[in-house]
Amino acid sequence: xxxxxTRDSILVGVDGSTSSxxxxxxxxxxxxxxxxxxxxxxxxxxPALGPHTSAATEAGITEDLxxxxxxxxxxxxxxxxxxxxxxxVRTELRVGLPVAELIEESAHARLVVLGSRGLGGFKGMxxxxxxxxxxxxxxxxxxxxxxxxxxDPPPASGPVVVGVDGSAVSDAAVAFAFEEAGLRGVPLVxxxxxxxxxxxxxxxxLPFDIDWDAVAEEERGLxxxxxxxxxxxxxxxxxxxxxxxxxxxxxLLASAEGAQLIVVGSRGRGTLTGMGLGSTxxxxxxxxxxPVAVVRPAAGSDVREGG
Numbered sequence: 001x002x003x004x005x006t007r008d009s010i011l012v013g014v015d016g017s018t019s020s021x022x023x024x025x026x027x028x029x030x031x032x033x034x035x036x037x038x039x040x041x042x043x044x045x046x047p048a049l050g051p052h053t054s055a056a057t058e059a060g061i062t063e064d065l066x067x068x069x070x071x072x073x074x075x076x077x078x079x080x081x082x083x084x085x086x087x088x089v090r091t092e093l094r095v096g097l098p099v100a101e102l103i104e105e106s107a108h109a110r111l112v113v114l115g116s117r118g119l120g121g122f123k124g125m126x127x128x129x130x131x132x133x134x135x136x137x138x139x140x141x142x143x144x145x146x147x148x149x150x151x152d153p154p155p156a157s158g159p160v161v162v163g164v165d166g167s168a169v170s171d172a173a174v175a176f177a178f179e180e181a182g183l184r185g186v187p188l189v190x191x192x193x194x195x196x197x198x199x200x201x202x203x204x205x206l207p208f209d210i211d212w213d214a215v216a217e218e219e220r221g222l223x224x225x226x227x228x229x230x231x232x233x234x235x236x237x238x239x240x241x242x243x244x245x246x247x248x249x250x251x252l253l254a255s256a257e258g259a260q261l262i263v264v265g266s267r268g269r270g271t272l273t274g275m276g277l278g279s280t281x282x283x284x285x286x287x288x289x290x291p292v293a294v295v296r297p298a299a300g301s302d303v304r305e306g307g
């Protein structure tokens with residue numbers, strides 16, 4: 001069978017940065033748990049050359065960049081094998097723009113794993129353009145690996161946290177989060193946030209003259225109902241349910257203090273025209289102290305809203 005058609009490999013963006021090496025090690029552990037392949041991928045960007053650049057000079061620059069890319073891939077492969085000895089690792093280098101190449105290749109992957117910031121990132125930039133671009137438009141779940149600061153290693157312990165709002169978007173995120181918690185043998189914290197001015201249409205629409213305690217109790221009941229089927233499917237996963245009266249980003253970040261992974265849904269359709277991450281997903285990529293998984297529902301799902 002064509003390996004590109006299996007959609008079972010874990011695709012890792014490699015660019016020689018500390019952040020991408022953290023992503024490589026994280027992906028290696030994921031591959032070991034899933035008994036699958038790590039696909040280390042580097043897209044080599046050629047600089048814009050002047051009109052008077054000779055063919056020999058251009059060829060020399062291209063060769064240098066390609067050789068540098070291969071060195072980075074060899075380094076990443078060594079890190080992957082050190083993190084998870086014996087896993088299957090393959091490498092690939094292409095000449096092209098990293099975001100476009102990774103998005104294209106994500107159609108053949110089970111999961112994409114990226115560092116939060118590459119070598120080209122500015123010191124004040126909390127998440128790189130490649131990470132945010134692929135997270136917004138990838139064809140499969142995308143994990144952006146980071147610690148408390150972008151170049152810090154990710155935490156190795158703690159629960160998995162997932163945002164739940166009752167939509168098809170969050171259903172896809174919940175499915176992914178249960179699988180991750182089961183693989184790691186850690187609790188899952190299911191977080192539903194609501195605010196006292198408006199509530200997501202998938203849960204309820206509130207008048208102004210209401211009993212807020214009753215509303216909070218209703219939200220807890222709805223979350224429990226939403227999670228019941230998943231707990232039957234994953235009986236080995238301990239589930240903690242949290243209903244928080246707060247904005248989604250603040251509520252999720254507070255509940256994820258000490259977590260090893262946050263999972264959130266996104267509405268992206270995998271194209272570059274007019275589509276981006278929602279405000280919740282984008283903010284979590286910038287401010288989370290642990291890796292963030294951005295998951296979108298399968299094509300054809302009834303998607304009404306997202307993070």
